[in-house]
Amino acid sequence: MKVLVTGGAGFIGSHIVDNLLAKDCAVVAVDDLSTGLAANVNPAARLVRLDIAKDDLGPLFAAEQFDFVIHLAAQTAVPKSLAAPAFDCAVNVLGTVNVLEAARTTGVKRVVFASTAAVYGAATAVPIVEETPVQPFSFYGLSKVTAENYLRLYREVFALDYVILRYANVYGERQGDAGEGGVVSIFTRRIAAGQPLDIFGDGGQTRDFIYAGDVAEANWRALVSPAANAVYNIGTGTEISVSELAALMAKVSGRETAVRRQPPREGDIYRSCLDNRAAVQALSWQPRTPLMEGLAATYRSLAGNPSS
Structure with missing residues (x-):
């Protein structure tokens, strides 16, 4: 099984890379290293420096023929999204579309997408269930909701399977x-x-607060589970x-x-x-x-x- 992890040199991404390698997967990590670190990436994985919002991902996807994609590369800071909404949109929305286009044109079986509790905004009832209406307070939350909707429509139009994981506050x-x-x-x-x-x-x-190793395992389960084309909260409750x-x-x-x-x-x-x-x-x-x-x-x- 060959898996691409976008944002694979980041904090959460590098834990996911480690977990995939422990499952005997072949792993490629894509990262522009704007916030990620090359030293985070397990040497058993291949690191490719690319910007998902600016670079052509097609040649890499065509050459590697990935089975699955775990898409984490994103702008994740709420204050930055409020200060620079256009940048937030370029990375989180347009970058996601670039990943989905490369995935669907090269036969990727499934995309697992890292979303966030921020999509819910100030929910009135906690713990928050997946059916809670999304009402983001920030452009970061809004860009993640928009990316989620792209995944849903790519499934309807192009039959590209997805799993959306809405993370709680990950630490580690x-x-x-x-x-x-x-x-x-x-x-x-x-x-x-x-x-x-x-x-x-x-x-x-x-x-x-949920530990990064537990989030990494959730991503693995999302890859191999038959329960695709759905949204799941990943937290402790x-x-x-x-x-x-x-x-x-x-x-x-x-x-x-x-x-x-x-x-x-x-x-x-x-x-x-x-x-x-x-x-x-x-x-x-x-x-x-x-x-x-x-x-x-x-x-x-x-x-x-x-x-x-």
């Missing part, structure tokens, strides 16, 4: 400070440097407030940690937690990494402190 080793789960990375680096933690608003904002996360990170690190209160951030959703029952049932998947275990592994990796 190799994580950067941007994106939706970046607070874990930010807290880790600040604690390791002896700096206070900034909490925006009252700290009661909740998120559903558990709400953790930002203040609770700060306390857990301090416990993991074993360090005294000060907190600074900051004004609320524009476009910040107050409560977010994903109901994962559909993925558990249809994909035979479930998150297996307890939060404290995942946070400890992340802290050891990012803080460079193996004894913590």
Whole structure:
């Protein structure tokens, strides 16, 4: 089985590459390295430097004849989408169309697409189920909704199978400070440097934190499951407030940690937690990494402190 992972040098993408290799897949990672790092990519995979929004993907797809594509390459920062909506659209919408065109013209069997809890906006009921109306607060969320609709129409028009995975807040080793789960990375680096933690608003904002290794396994299940052409939430179903996360990170690190209160951030959703029952049932998947275990592994990796 040959699989292309776009954004494969990124934080989540590199975990997916590792997991695919462990399943004996041949893996090619495409990344423009604007945020990803070549060092993240397992040497058993092939890394190709391409920009999905600007470069011609056709020759690579034609030469490699991929069986499957996992599409993660994206602009993932909500503040950046608000500051530069045209750029966000170019990467997340036009880039996705470029990937889909290359996939459908070269016989790819299925595209697994990385979407986001941000598509739901400020949902009134949590945990959020997949049937909840999408009402994104940001251009990032809007661009992901638009990309999802392209996948649906490509299925109807071109019979290209898809699975859409809407991620909760992903954290883990190799994580950067941007994106939706970046607070874990930010807290880790600040604690390791002896700096206070900034909490925006009252700290009661909740998120559903899921370990990158569990997300990687969900992508594998989405590739091989017969349950295609559907949307699945990929989260733990558990709400953790930002203040609770700060306390857990301090416990993991074993360090005294000060907190600074900051004004609320524009476009910040107050409560977010994903109901994962559909993925558990249809994909035979479930998150297996307890939060404290995942946070400890992340802290050891990012803080460079193996004894913590």
